[in-house]
Amino acid sequence: xxxxxxxxxxxxxxxxxxxxxxxxxxxxxxxxxxxxxxxxxxxxxxxxxxxxxxxxxxxxxxxxxxxxxxxxxxxxxxxxxxxxxxxxxxxxxxxxxxxxxxxxxxxxxxxxxxxxxxxxxxxxxxxxxxxxxxxxxxxxxxxxxxxxxxxxxxxxxxxxxxxxxxxxxxxxxxxxxxxxxxxxxxxxxxxxxxxxxxxxxxxxxxxxxxxxxxxxxxxxxxxxxxxxxxxxxxxxxxxxxxxxxxxxxxxxxxxxxxxxxxxxxxxxxxxxxxxxxxxxxxxxxxxxxxxxxxxxxxxxxxxxxxxxxxxxxxxxxxxxxxxxxxxxxxxxxxxxxxxxxxxxxxxxxxxxxxxxxxxxxxxxxxxxxxxxxxxxxxxxxxxxxxxxxxxxxxxxxxxxxxxxxxxxxxxxxxxxxxxxxxxxxxxxxxxxxxxxxxxxxxxxxxxxx
Amino acid sequence: xxxxxxxxxxxxxxxxxxxxxxxxxxxxxxxxxxxxxxxxxxxxxxxxxxxxxxxxxxxxxxxxxxxxxxxxxxxxxxxxxxxxxxxxxxxxxxxxxxxxxxxxxxxxxxxxxxxxxxxxxxxxxxxxxxxxxxxxxxxxxxxxxxxxxxxxxxxxxxxxxxxxxxxxxxxxxxxxxxxxxxxxxxxxxxxxxxxxxxxxxxxxxxxxxxxxxxxxxxxxxxxxxxxxxxxxxxxxxxxxxxxxxxxxxxxxxxxxxxxxxxxxx
Numbered sequence: 001x002x003x004x005x006x007x008x009x010x011x012x013x014x015x016x017x018x019x020x021x022x023x024x025x026x027x028x029x030x031x032x033x034x035x036x037x038x039x040x041x042x043x044x045x046x047x048x049x050x051x052x053x054x055x056x057x058x059x060x061x062x063x064x065x066x067x068x069x070x071x072x073x074x075x076x077x078x079x080x081x082x083x084x085x086x087x088x089x090x091x092x093x094x095x096x097x098x099x100x101x102x103x104x105x106x107x108x109x110x111x112x113x114x115x116x117x118x119x120x121x122x123x124x125x126x127x128x129x130x131x132x133x134x135x136x137x138x139x140x141x142x143x144x145x146x147x148x149x150x151x152x153x154x155x156x157x158x159x160x161x162x163x164x165x166x167x168x169x170x171x172x173x174x175x176x177x178x179x180x181x182x183x184x185x186x187x188x189x190x191x192x193x194x195x196x197x198x199x200x201x202x203x204x205x206x207x208x209x210x211x212x213x214x215x216x217x218x219x220x221x222x223x224x225x226x227x228x229x230x231x232x233x234x235x236x237x238x239x240x241x242x243x244x245x246x247x248x249x250x251x252x253x254x255x256x257x258x259x260x261x262x263x264x265x266x267x268x269x270x271x272x273x274x275x276x277x278x279x280x281x282x283x284x285x286x287x288x289x290x291x292x293x294x295x296x297x298x299x300x301x302x303x304x305x306x307x308x309x310x311x312x313x314x315x316x317x318x319x320x321x322x323x324x325x326x327x328x329x330x331x332x333x334x335x336x337x338x339x340x341x342x343x344x345x346x347x348x349x350x351x352x353x354x355x356x357x358x359x360x361x362x363x364x365x366x367x368x369x370x371x372x373x374x375x376x377x378x379x380x381x382x383x384x385x386x387x388x389x390x391x392x393x394x395x396x397x398x399x400x401x402x403x404x405x406x407x408x409x410x411x412x413x414x415x416x417x418x419x420x421x422x423x424x425x426x427x428x429x430x431x432x433x434x435x436x437x438x439x440x441x442x443x444x445x446x447x448x449x
Numbered sequence: 450x451x452x453x454x455x456x457x458x459x460x461x462x463x464x465x466x467x468x469x470x471x472x473x474x475x476x477x478x479x480x481x482x483x484x485x486x487x488x489x490x491x492x493x494x495x496x497x498x499x500x501x502x503x504x505x506x507x508x509x510x511x512x513x514x515x516x517x518x519x520x521x522x523x524x525x526x527x528x529x530x531x532x533x534x535x536x537x538x539x540x541x542x543x544x545x546x547x548x549x550x551x552x553x554x555x556x557x558x559x560x561x562x563x564x565x566x567x568x569x570x571x572x573x574x575x576x577x578x579x580x581x582x583x584x585x586x587x588x589x590x591x592x593x594x595x596x597x598x599x600x601x602x603x604x605x606x607x608x609x610x611x612x613x614x615x616x617x618x619x620x621x622x623x624x625x626x627x628x629x630x631x632x633x634x635x636x637x638x639x640x641x642x643x644x645x646x647x648x649x650x651x652x653x654x655x656x657x658x659x660x661x662x663x664x665x666x667x668x669x670x671x672x673x674x675x676x677x678x679x680x681x682x683x684x685x686x687x688x689x690x691x692x693x694x695x696x697x698x699x700x701x702x703x704x705x706x707x708x709x710x711x712x713x714x
Contacts (some may be wrong), residue, residue, distance in 0.1 A: 157664050257520050327557035331620070333518065335570040336547030345569070346559055 025043070037355050055424055061167040062422025065203030065218060066158035068129060068192065072105040072137055073151045076179040085145040098134035098141075102156070118184050128185055128192075132212065132219045136170065158198065160218045160415035162189050166200045166279035169414060206422060210384045211404060217415035220408070222423050224386055227297050228378070228398030229367060229430075231387075235302020236309055236366050241359050243306075246314030251314075252321040253343050272311035279308045280372030288376060296377040296397035304376060305366040312362040313355075320354025321347060353445040360438035364431050370402040377405040466491040466631060466661045466671035467512060472526035474507055474516070485526075485687045487680060489631075494653060494662045496676035496693065498669055500708065501684040505665045509633050512663065513549035514542040530631070547574055550629035554636040558608035558623070563600050566608040567591060567618060570627035586626055593659075595639070595652045596621025614645025621652060632656060633660050634664040638671065650675050669709060673697050681705045 014020075019027075076083060080090050080095060103122035106129065108116045118316070119125040126133075131155040141147055161181045162169035172183055192198040209221025255261045283304030287293045293300050324347045332342030348355075373379055378399055387393040399407070401423065409420040467489040474482035477568050482504045490555050497505035507516070511530060516522040528535050547570075558566050567587045570576075577583035587604070591597040596618040600611070608619055617637060624632060634653070638646040653675045656662055666672050672679050673693060680690040681702075689696060689705045700706045 104709075106575060325557075327555055328559065329518075330515070330553055331557040331559060331623075332569075333515065333546060334513070334551035334553065335624060336543055336550075337569075338543045338574055341573055343572075350560065 005164070007017055032152060055421060055428070058418065059421030059423075059425040061169070062419045062425075063203060063206055064167065064200050065206065066163040066166050066200045067131075068106070068152060068158050069155050069196050070105050070197060071151050071153050072101055073108075074137075074148050075077040075101060076149045078124045079141060080145070080148050081103065085148065087142065087145060089146075090142060090145060093138075095134040095138055098138045099126075102129065102134050102137055105154075108196060110188065110192075113191075113195045113197065115188060115195065117188065125185075125188070127181055128159055128162050128189060130159050130216060130218045132157060132216045135380075157218045158189075160216075160413065161252065162186075162198075163200070163218055164415060164418075165189060166193075167418075169418065201394060206419070207426065210386070211399065211407070212384075214411055214413070214416075217411075217413050217419060220416070220419055222401060222404055222419075222426055224384070225399040225401050225404035226426070227386060227393065228253060228301075229397070229400045231298035231393045232302040232305060232400055233363060233367060235299060236305045236363060237359075239302070239306040240309045240313050240362065244310050244359070244362075245317050245355060248314045248317035249343060249348070252318050253347070254339065268311050268314050272315055275371070276308050276369050277371040277375065279304050280375035282307065283372060284375045294395050294397070296393050296399075298378075298398050298400070299394040300376050301373055301378050301400060302394075304372045305369060309362040309366045310371065313359050316358025316361070317351070317355045320351040320358070323354065324350045349445075353442040356441045356445070357438045360441075362436050366429060366435045368402055368427065370400075370406050373403045379407055401430070456681045464491045465489070466530065467663075469511075470510075470527040470529075471526060472508065472511060472524065472534070474504070474511060474525075475523045476507075476519070477521045481685055482511070483685045486686055487690055489661060489663060490678065491661045492657055492659075493678055494664060494676040495674035495678040495680065497663065497665045497680050497682060498667075498672045498708075499677050499682035499688075501667075504685040505680075505682045506635050508682070508687075509635055509663060509665050512631070512633055513551055515546075515551065517542050517664050530583045547627050548629055549631040549633060550624035550627060552617070552621050552624050552632065552634045552637050555640050556613055556620050558616050558619050560607065560609050562605045563591075563608045563611070563619060564604040566623050570623060575617050576628065590622045590626035591619075593625050593656070594618045595648060595655070596622055612645070614641050614648060617641060617649055618652060619647065621649070621656075623692055625656070630660065632660045632662045634662065636667060639667060646671070669697070681708060683708065 044156060052238040054117055078434055079093055080086075082089055100122070103126040106126055107117065107122045110125070117125060136156055137154055140152075159169050159181070161175075161178070162185070165186055166189075170178075170181075172186060175183055175186070185332060189198060205219070205223075206221045207226075208223035209219070211221070212219035251261060251264065287300045287303050293303075328346050328350065329342050332346050333339070337345065370379070379399070387396050387398065405420050405423040405427065408416045408423060412415075456646055465488045467487075469487045472482055472485040473480065485508055495508060499505050509518045511524055511528060512530075512535075516524060524536060525611065530545075530549065534540070543658070559569065564587055567590050568577075568583050571583060571586045577586055588601075589599065591600060596615055599615060600606075600619075608616065611619060617640070621632075621634075621637070636651075638649050641649065650671065653662055657677075664672075664675065676693045678691070679693040679696040681688045681696065681700075681704075681706050689700060689702045691701075696705060697709060700709060
């Protein structure tokens with residue numbers, strides 16, 4: 001009342017136009033808090049940018065590969081002495097038989113182009129080539145025996161150091177300490193590029209191919225382990241989604257509230273926090289040592305990852321079931337729907353976006369998991385062949401993408417280090433795709449009404 | 450107790466739909482409903498009034514066993530619908546709820562189309578033999594719910610997109626679509642504005658022709674307007690039950706009088 005009268009008389013006692021000390025203090029603390037928030041986000045973004053830049057910077061070269069294109073004379077006297085083109089006989093000629101052909105072809109090609117060759121031995125010059133080059137030629141010949149006797153143009157892998165030279169990984173200074181390659185090799189390589197015999201292009205084999213032995217990084221690819229990961233994800237999805245959703249529906253909607261369900265609830269929460277390597281050793285003991293499932297198989301990997309993913313899916317499914325308003329359940333029960341009808345007709349569709357998001361996040365987690373795979377033998381195994389069917393896809397030894405990356409990062413050759421980064425790009429691509437699918441699904445289901 | 454005397458005086462035994470005898474409800478250790486005896490007539494609107502927390506909603510939810518969904522809730526005593534004890538072991542609550550429909554305090558349409566909201570009950574109970582049958586049921590129910598004219602052009606629009614009052618009438622239509630014999634309404638107008646309330650009240654009056662309606666309400670004016678019988682609950686007891694006019698003009702119990710005159714509650 002007194003304020004009212006004073007405002008009529010002129011300036012009010014507590015003018016709103018003047019900020020008092022207390023308000024100033026509160027405003028200042030709010031501004032500080034906002035600044036902390038912005039700072040935290042900026043720091044996070046910094047890390048993210050650093051991460052992406054370093055991954056892309058290190059990994060992108062892995063997608064490119066230097067190739068040497070030369071004509072190779074497929075001498076009949078070396079490759080098929082009998083002249084019968086009988087595959088069984090021709091298979092007896094190993095890659096060692098092809099090696100001189102390839103080496104001589106390289107020498108001849110240089111001579112033809114007039115590139116100076118200071119090496120007396122063809123073997124020394126051939127260090128430009130990958131040691132898998134003879135095998136490349138052999139595979140082509142065995143696929144098509146009629147090529148024997150002809151001179152065929154081949155696109156052969158360059159050695160990892162030559163490859164590294166063009167990607168800036170190998171410098172001339174570094175070669176002084178390297179017994180494998182001389183500066184002269186690099187001169188020849190430069191000349192070959194100028195002559196159009198050598199080029200660096202996109203390498204599809206890195207994405208689609210199989211892993212290679214330690215000394216041949218230029219041949220290694222992530223394709224087979226990608227298939228291994230795919231089969232594992234199929235196992236994880238087919239097991240963890242139905243089991244997880246069924247378990248959560250039971251616990252959330254049907255189970256009585258008593259100490260047993262409380263105990264189960266606590267344990268599920270705890271399981272979500274169990275280190276993944278523990279699941280690995282459990283899988284080793286149960287699936288391999290007890291159930292005698294094959295080692296290193298995606299089936300076993302999938303089973304182990306299912307155990308790991310289940311708590312995540314159960315927790316997120318229960319959370320989304322809880323988020324469905326109880327009035328919907330009442331509505332359904334009130335018009336005589338059974339408990340199960342009310343859950344499956346009304347509650348579950350509303351909880352679907354949350355369930356799907358949880359499932360995909362669980363799957364993404366499983367896709368990137370390495371530790372449990374260490375223990376069931378999916379690391380260290382060189383998966384050299386694509387599985388030749390669905391059954392063998394599940395049961396034959398294979399690797400998985402993160403395991404393959406770990407394996408490459410472990411190897412000494414810097415060319416493998418580069419491949420590890422490249423593998424990470426592919427893995428991140430998969431994870432991002434899955435997250436985008438999760439977002440799209442969530443939007444789509446939410447947009448229904 | 451004097452309320453028993455009133456019941457005996459007012460209700461003829463031949464058209465009694467629901468009779469409750471010595472009903473006790475416990476929530477854990479709390480004794481929420483004490484010794485309630487009441488007989489509800491067929492084709493009548495019966496109002497339950499009383500201050501908040503007096504147990505009127507709890508008792509209402511006993512009549513179609515919605516309390517079964519609450520783990521800690523225990524009901525004893527005897528509630529008979531047409532002479533059959535609904536708490537008998539052989540009674541399936543799902544079947545009971547098809548016979549005793551319910552409308553809730555907050556409008557709660559399913560997040561589906563208007564048509565599917567109404568059709569859901571008949572579908573799960575197998576009331577329609579063909580699509581045309583179902584269309585008929587939907588139209589009839591929406592007409593009974595006094596909402597047909599407003600929604601007939603957008604039956605496939607979401608039910609959640611209607612206004613609050615329309616949603617509540619949709620929920621009433623949904624409840625009558627399963628052809629219940631009793632309709633329980635738990636404060637059906639508490640979330641509605643006066644105009645929507647008036648519409649719903651008018652509707653309740655029309656529903657009386659086919660159903661016996663039990664309505665819980667906070668508003669004594671509403672009870673006076675729509676009901677023929679009124680029961681007054683206080684602290685878990687049924688204090689007084691009788692003709693609405695009599696309860697409001699000449700209550701027998703001093704507690705009823707204090708509540709009606711605004712001294713308690």
